[in-house]
Amino acid sequence: MDWDKLGFQVIPTDFMYIMKSNEEGTFSNGDLVPFGTVQIEPHSTVLNYGQGLFEGMKAYRRADGEVQIFRPEQNAMRMQMGAERLLMVAPSVEQYVDAVKQVVHANKRWVPPHGKGALYIRPLLFGSGSVMGIAPAPHCTFLIYTNPISNAYKGRHTNSTLSLLIEDTLPRAFPGGTGGVKNIGNYAPVFQVTKEAKAKGFFDVLFLDAEEHKYIEEVSSCNVFMVKGDVISTSPTLGTILPGITRNSIIQLARDLGYQAEERKFSVDEFLEADEVFCTGTAVGISAVGSATYKNTRVEFKTGADTVTQKLFDMITGIHTGLLEDNNGWMVKID
């Protein structure tokens, strides 16, 4: 493996984890199996009605060689929340965390060396049982695969900052929809606009609210923050914003560093006056935004070493990789 060439491409690892719900409609035992294809019934609800969720997590290698994961119970709880919304049975927090530990342990050789990236962990939960009418599946499958990655945005830019296109017509999510859970159906609908934005040279699309097309919501695959003086703001999770675990951690770390961190609605006009902007997510980590373009007007934000974004990046990356003390007890070691 040439770890220096790592990007965000498909790299199959040795094992995956699979657990099917039983006759009683609960999860009991799962297995580690060699990585490979899965069989799925044509009538399954995931194929027909999109009854499915996914999670994204990372395993990091510390300088001492040990491997650790970040706040896995938070992903487990978010999956439970999504399962409730899509009427699926979800693994317990304990089952989820245990399965993640097993699959990371089995694929340990794929965790990149310290500082070269991470082993991305993709837990899926989907309706695998068959029905003909519009109804939830009689049984569900929980599956986890892993894939080494560097940063989702690496390889698509050279100056390490992102240029975002603010989409003023098509929203990503709408009130009453599923934007607030990690529903698989939230992602394909943004393919078209992001493809068009990339063709114009942008790295990604930032979406506005569905009702007034005025308030900042999130990027296609990550949350967004703005910095103005000592105040760091991000949109509230009121059903259309994914409650990101990196987002939540950054709010806490920003407060620990003495900044005022707030969750509130803010308009695109206010956003364009920010000093700094950054995105957060498991795949993207903390990524500085260099510019945003709204209705053909491009606005630049401060980036570089002397920024709040850099401070927060250093702090969370240090915690992830074991360079900084984990005062919050967020990291879980893999034996």
Ligand code: COI
């Ligand atoms: C993650 O950050 O892990 C996500 O789930 C976003 C994904 C669409 C790359």
